Amino acid sequence: MIEVKNVSYTYAVGTPFEKNALREISFSVSEGDFLAIAGHTGSGKSTLIQIIAGLIDLQSGAVEVDGESIGVQTARRKIGIVFQYPEHQLFEETVAKDIAFGPRNFGLSETEISKRVEEAMKFVGLDFALKDVSPFELSGGQKRRVAIAGILALKPKYLILDEPTAGLDPKARRNLLAEIKKLHRAGVTIVFVSHSMEDIANLARRAVVLAQGRILFDGEPRKLFAQEKILDAAGLLPPPVTQLILELNRAGLSVDAGAMTLDEAEREILRRLN
Ligand SMILES: Nc1ncnc2c1ncn2[C@@H]1O[C@H](COP(=O)(O)OP(=O)(O)OP(=O)(O)O)[C@@H](O)[C@H]1O
Numbered sequence: 001m002i003e004v005k006n007v008s009y010t011y012a013v014g015t016p017f018e019k020n021a022l023r024e025i026s027f028s029v030s031e032g033d034f035l036a037i038a039g040h041t042g043s044g045k046s047t048l049i050q051i052i053a054g055l056i057d058l059q060s061g062a063v064e065v066d067g068e069s070i071g072v073q074t075a076r077r078k079i080g081i082v083f084q085y086p087e088h089q090l091f092e093e094t095v096a097k098d099i100a101f102g103p104r105n106f107g108l109s110e111t112e113i114s115k116r117v118e119e120a121m122k123f124v125g126l127d128f129a130l131k132d133v134s135p136f137e138l139s140g141g142q143k144r145r146v147a148i149a150g151i152l153a154l155k156p157k158y159l160i161l162d163e164p165t166a167g168l169d170p171k172a173r174r175n176l177l178a179e180i181k182k183l184h185r186a187g188v189t190i191v192f193v194s195h196s197m198e199d200i201a202n203l204a205r206r207a208v209v210l211a212q213g214r215i216l217f218d219g220e221p222r223k224l225f226a227q228e229k230i231l232d233a234a235g236l237l238p239p240p241v242t243q244l245i246l247e248l249n250r251a252g253l254s255v256d257a258g259a260m261t262l263d264e265a266e267r268e269i270l271r272r273l274n
């Protein structure tokens with residue numbers, strides 16, 4: 001379990017640029033969770049996940065991973081983090097070397113490293129024959145897979161992804177989401193930052209909504225989408241399906257606004273019409 005306890009964070013303390021990015025944030029992520037973090041631009045999402053991963057030092061409050069402070073290396077190593085546009089951080093000459101970079105830093109044996117590179121490539125659907133190719137020759141979607149494979153090769157128990165589908169074309173996006181789902185089924189606890197309420201509706205079991213550094217909502221996505229006031233306050237719109245249902249309800253149909261996937265909405269609307 002990851003526990004975030006009363007975490008506040010201010011950038012540029014004592015300067016004219018001082019900015020309270022997080023204010024008294026508390027929540028926890030249980031093993032097996034699939035948690036989405038949503039919020040308007042500047043609401044503190046990236047700051048929060050970097051603090052959880054131990055990349056930004058705490059100013060106040062605490063972060064614990066399985067009961068151990070994030071300041072401790074064994075705790076930090078349980079967490080893998082994939083940044084926004086992770087492909088910008090590829091730098092090795094070959095795909096295999098790039099994926100092997102993290103495991104090598106962990107001090108693993110060469111045999112173990114090769115095994116992990118192969119497994120990680122397979123997992124993200126990269127042909128093993130690409131291992132000796134320069135990552136810079138790959139397509140955008142493939143580059144992102146290489147970057148994600150590099151994190152998976154560390155075998156994190158908790159995987160945090162910051163806007164994993166940003167900038168991908170619809171097909172690459174669908175594939176990547178399917179892979180994240182597969183990882184979750186394989187037992188990895190997932191925390192993903194997303195602007196897409198549709199992705200949150202389709203994937204997440206739980207959503208935490210940030211606005212101006214505070215938690216406005218923590219609960220099931222379907223409950224979130226039924227609360228227009230909270231979405232408004234957070235500057236978010238529900239998924240298109242839910243928007244349609246809300247419109248139909250304004251026209252007097254009274255469909256359950258908790259229906260949030262296409263299938264659910266179709267069933268609900270047909271039920272009302274019949
Ligand atoms: N290095 C920094 N120095 C000063 N202020 C910062 C820094 N990084 C972020 N901020 C400010 O802190 C606040 C939270 O930023 P953060 O990047 O965590 O938001 P976000 O929710 O991830 O936004 P986005 O959706 O645009 O990625 C914003 O007001 C931002 O301008």
Ligand SMILES: [Mg+2]
Nearest residue numbers: 045046047162
């Ligand atoms: Mg961000």
